[in-house]
Amino acid sequence: MNTDTHIINLLIKNGRASFADIAREIGVSRAYVRQRVKKLVDEGMIEQFTAVINPDKLGKSLSAFLDVKVAPQGIEKIAHELAECPEVVSLYIMSDMKSLHIHTLTNDTEALNRFSHEHLFSREHIIDVECKTLLTRVKNRRGGPRL
Known part of the structure; x- marks a missing residue:
């Protein structure tokens, strides 16, 4: 593993790790780590x-995962507007260029229903919405992907 990848993986695990801690872990100077992170x-x-x-x-x-079919002419605008909603944790435009994959976090089903009605069901260009709620976390990606 190269030094930059090692530094990145340590920061993914603990974004508050000091340059000195990272330097000790990988056997380089604190100044070198600071320079590489910069x-x-x-x-x-x-x-x-x-x-x-x-x-x-x-x-x-x-925690709910929504797959939203959108008419292609509206996908960019809708994606950017939905991304601004506080309920939306992550949002992706999928490769078919007519689907959005959205992860939301809400207090309860009532709040999810309110979000859906206010931001999805009443919008022009939205064709279909599928929703699945999380039952159990088996593994999650805390801190982002590992390199």
Whole structure:
């Protein structure tokens, strides 16, 4: 594993790790780690440092995955508008260019129903909505993908 990949994987695991801690882990100087992280940020390899939140602790106990079929002429506009909704955790335009895959977190089914009515069912260009709610987490991607 190259040094940059090692640094990135350590930051994925703990975004608050100090340069000194990372340096000790991989056997380089703190200054070298600081310089590499700055370069990774400047080059866009690292886009941001963020926190992983436990939604249950915030009362967001309903995790739902929606597959939304959209007329192609409306997909970009709808995707960008839905991405601004606080209920939307992640949103992807799929390769068929007429599907959105959306992950939402809401307090309960009533809040999910309200979101669906306000932002999906009443919109021009939305053709179909399929919704599945999460039963059990078996494995999740805390901190993003590993390299």
